[in-house]
Amino acid sequence: MQTMQTLKFVKKEAPAWTTGTVATPAGPLYRVSTEWTRDDYRGMIKSRLGAFRMNYTVAPGLYAAGDPTKDSDVFVTANYKLTFDILRRALKGMSAWILVLDTKSINVWCAAGKGTFGTEELIKRIADVKLDAVVGHRRIILPQLGAVGVNAGEVRKKTGFRVSFGPVQARDIPAYVQAGYKKTEEMSTIRFSMLDRLVLTPMEINPAMKKFPWVAGGILVIFGLQPQGLLFQPAWSNGLPFLVLALLAVLAGAFVTPVLLPYVPFRSFAIKGWIVGVLSVFAATRFVDPLNVQDTFLLAASYLLFPALSSYIALQFTGSTTFTGMSGVKKELTIGIPLYFGAAGISAVLMILFKLKEWRIV
């Protein structure tokens, strides 16, 4: 009867990343593969690009890696599939239990910030999977960044399980276990390498580019607008350099500033973005002939508007970094927002002056 049930359970909906089941006092559990298939790699790339990140998920519950026993470690993770995949790959050659919380397919850190990777969910999930029947000990290991949402004292009081916060990165788990559950400073510090920053840039560029057609349309209308009506020729010849400058401003804020973050002076993201923005306007208008903006009003507007745009976009990257805090971002915004509105307002006046001159009104 037990085998029949197991078979049915496997046949019905075994995910591709499982390799059979293991029997436990709490019923059969899937055993996960510790290898990535081509689908797993494809999923990682797609989720990095933002294609389907919201439903890239695994079912919450308890899973086995290797051949775990009553004494094996329990690693807790989120049900964002990329997070889960990184953990199961890190457990290669080990035998352990994996407890997946329902974090609405969001990674550990973000979910901990929201509270879905949290004290309540962990307590509930420990009871749901009957963890006390599956393992004989009372220890669970959480990713360190989960500490933002999980109160370890509370979990111990309610479930009897003692929480250890393991390394920040799953890849350090084997070394952490081998060292007798001790973390080095390296393991408990969040890193933010150039590669880490680079993989985040598509999610900075994509949202900015979604608004770009509106900006482009606006620019073409402004330049095309003539006393005789909306003309294509001036829209194109005068508007194009502005369009390219706007595109460069987006790249300066969403790509160049994040990637070169530590090398751009000042700690403020708004100032970093502004500096890269000014440099890109300068380089483009000086050294690229078709972008050589001749008119003084237009040139002044370019220097006011585009670096401000880069600065604003660079400020958005604070949401993706590993070291910016709320108080700092609030301070930047309090000072920055009036300046952005000021820059936009003065640019608008300069553009109007340019149009008046163009139409020979002044």
Added chain:
Amino acid sequence: MKYLANVTTLQYSLDKCTGCGRCVEVCPQRVFEMRDKRAAITDRDLCMECGACALNCEFGAITVNAGVGCAAAIINSMVTGGPPTCGCGDTSVGCCG
């Protein structure tokens, strides 16, 4: 990399500390270290106000006004008047990425 100086809301009172070391275990920025069997702050400016230390200090020795350091979330809260929450997806490294 360090963010703006003198902005963190982190407060720590040494006399409540029992030296359990939990704050050192959870802080991803090495703001705390153990000195003479008590926790000590290394550099306040490293704090990113994630709140892990305050949540996990069973002795109430740490407070911090925790929240997301995310411009989009804070602008949103300025407009709506609610608390800043991340409307974010995921990444293995950061938050709203």
